[in-house]
Amino acid sequence: MSVGEVRMLIDGELVEAESGKRFDNINPATEEVLGPVADASATDMKRAIAAARRAFDETDWSANRSLRKRCLEQLHEAIDAEREELREELIAEVGAPRMLTYGPQLDMPLADALLWPAKMIEEFAWDRDLPNGAAMGFNSQRSVWKEPVGVVGSIVPWNYPFEVTINKIAQVLATGNTTVLKPAPDTPWNATRLGRLVAEKTDIPAGVFNVVTSSDHLVGEELTLSPLVDMISFTGSTVTGKRIMEKGAATLKRVFLELGGKSAMVVLDDADFPTVVPSGSMVCMHAGQGCAMQTRMLLPRSRYDEGVELITQAMSMVPYGDPSDPNVMMGPVISAKQHGRVLGYIEKGQEEGAKLVLGGGRPAAFPKGYFVEPTLFVDVDNSMTIAQEEIFGPVLCVIPYEDDEDAVRIANDSGYGLSGGVFSSDEARATAIARRVRTGSIGINGGMWYGADSPYGGYKSSGIGRQNGTEGFEQYLETKAVAWLRP
Numbered sequence: 001m002s003v004g005e006v007r008m009l010i011d012g013e014l015v016e017a018e019s020g021k022r023f024d025n026i027n028p029a030t031e032e033v034l035g036p037v038a039d040a041s042a043t044d045m046k047r048a049i050a051a052a053r054r055a056f057d058e059t060d061w062s063a064n065r066s067l068r069k070r071c072l073e074q075l076h077e078a079i080d081a082e083r084e085e086l087r088e089e090l091i092a093e094v095g096a097p098r099m100l101t102y103g104p105q106l107d108m109p110l111a112d113a114l115l116w117p118a119k120m121i122e123e124f125a126w127d128r129d130l131p132n133g134a135a136m137g138f139n140s141q142r143s144v145w146k147e148p149v150g151v152v153g154s155i156v157p158w159n160y161p162f163e164v165t166i167n168k169i170a171q172v173l174a175t176g177n178t179t180v181l182k183p184a185p186d187t188p189w190n191a192t193r194l195g196r197l198v199a200e201k202t203d204i205p206a207g208v209f210n211v212v213t214s215s216d217h218l219v220g221e222e223l224t225l226s227p228l229v230d231m232i233s234f235t236g237s238t239v240t241g242k243r244i245m246e247k248g249a250a251t252l253k254r255v256f257l258e259l260g261g262k263s264a265m266v267v268l269d270d271a272d273f274p275t276v277v278p279s280g281s282m283v284c285m286h287a288g289q290g291c292a293m294q295t296r297m298l299l300p301r302s303r304y305d306e307g308v309e310l311i312t313q314a315m316s317m318v319p320y321g322d323p324s325d326p327n328v329m330m331g332p333v334i335s336a337k338q339h340g341r342v343l344g345y346i347e348k349g350q351e352e353g354a355k356l357v358l359g360g361g362r363p364a365a366f367p368k369g370y371f372v373e374p375t376l377f378v379d380v381d382n383s384m385t386i387a388q389e390e391i392f393g394p395v396l397c398v399i400p401y402e403d404d405e406d407a408v409r410i411a412n413d414s415g416y417g418l419s420g421g422v423f424s425s426d427e428a429r430a431t432a433i434a435r436r437v438r439t440g441s442i443g444i445n446g447g448m449w450y451g452a453d454s455p456y457g458g459y460k461s462s463g464i465g466r467q468n469g470t471e472g473f474e475q476y477l478e479t480k481a482v483a484w485l486r487p
């Protein structure tokens, strides 16, 4: 694979950091250096923020809908033309299994993330009329206008970096905002590639879209602190999400936060166990590094042993290893830090009395790379740390329940509220349970809600607001009530 784009995009120019510093992009499957990328300081970030502010205030980007639509379509075509290079890059820098690049890591979001908001630019009701009013004796013709929020700080994580980034910035730009994109230091090249494509292949005016890479998380915090930034659109950990709210309060930042999860897979006692229960091993997809993973499997006590046997067998057959191998579903976790974190949770689970039946460590066949074995805990109590905190590794917790009431209680006994699944041979029964689970999304008998048109986000500590869908689109808009005096 060739070296990725080293330069950032600031004010329409592809640039190195002002200091000339760079940091290494590491392949998590081999621990080898892939190559360098610009290492921005707060000075570079401030320059990018100022450029985004100027582009919002001084160009016609916020008002020119046909330009925006054309630019999103140009960007779609430009990415599509480099799709195969991007695929190899995601496999190398993210450790994303090749299999998943044909789905949620690349091909799925590329299909609609830019084109759906581009279509919305034409279809959305930017202005709507209200009935004439007579408040305080003034006969008035009234309307409501939707206008962009302004400058948006787009901060993204490393687990599905292209998917999150493209869905985020497509809506940010479609709605007429300008932005500074801050990728995670672990996965910078897919973002700098976007910067290069925007500069070279689209008519997006200078300063509308900026990319700033840095090894220092606090360079990202400039976005939250700056009075020139109107909104933060963040996907990542709940801890950082809370910090963004706290630090952003001084300038009353609008926030969209898409945070962690601890989703439940509720298997009802009438489900077809041999087909349903093994699908719980999907928790190992991309080594469990997905916020919507169903990491708690709830099994009815009446069929508990049967369920445990089926899931043990399925978890022992998860194909993992070199992410470039097309048959692999699970590669490494992203970094040494995450590797240590996941293994720490596994230790904690054992200390607190959960029964480890599979995995639990680094696989012997992979002395290099940040690999963790598919790991299964059974007899987990929902109050244990491994059932309450997001592990972000290939770890499944099996929890027994007594009856449907108990299953709903356990599913909802979580600080998080992101996603989940319910399985039953009686669809109406599963749907009734799904209505009672307090999460931002839920699949019934394996149904998938994903798409650029589908709002995605969380209840409780899983976040505020929605990515995608009309709900996501409107989030990047302010509302202005207008009235004309009529005789």
Ligand code: NAD
Residues within 6 Å of the ligand: 155, 156, 157, 158, 159, 182, 183, 184, 185, 216, 217, 218, 220, 221, 224, 235, 236, 237, 238, 240, 241, 243, 244, 258, 259, 260, 261, 290, 291, 338, 341, 390, 391, 392
């Ligand atoms: P993080 O939330 O700290 O990082 C996500 C992004 O936020 C990165 O771009 C990072 O540079 C940036 N960031 C960090 N601190 C910031 C700050 N103070 N101001 C502005 N931006 C800041 O996540 P992490 O430390 O890389 O991972 C830790 C845990 O987060 C994981 O183990 C997992 O549980 C969770 N996580 C969740 C998601 C998700 O999609 N919900 C994604 C990644 C990680």
